[in-house]
Amino acid sequence: MPNIPVINVGDILELKKPHPCGEKIFTVARIGSDIKLICTGCQRVLMLDRVKVEKMIKKIISSGDNNGK
Numbered sequence: 001m002p003n004i005p006v007i008n009v010g011d012i013l014e015l016k017k018p019h020p021c022g023e024k025i026f027t028v029a030r031i032g033s034d035i036k037l038i039c040t041g042c043q044r045v046l047m048l049d050r051v052k053v054e055k056m057i058k059k060i061i062s063s064g065d066n067n068g069k
């Protein structure tokens, strides 16, 4: 099994499932028990379960600031 991707604030993620607007690229805005993602297509904010997001990631396009805040 593939290992769980490490998500950091500022990461740009490509998800397996596209947003209703058709965009598959999301920016990570906040990480807690939920992950806050911003769709790069329509700028809408999504709050998703962390485990769910980890399963939905196709690839991490670029890494944000690893130091967090």
Ligand SMILES: [Zn+2]
Pocket: 019, 020, 021, 022, 023, 039, 040, 041, 042, 043, 044
């Ligand atoms: Zn969208």
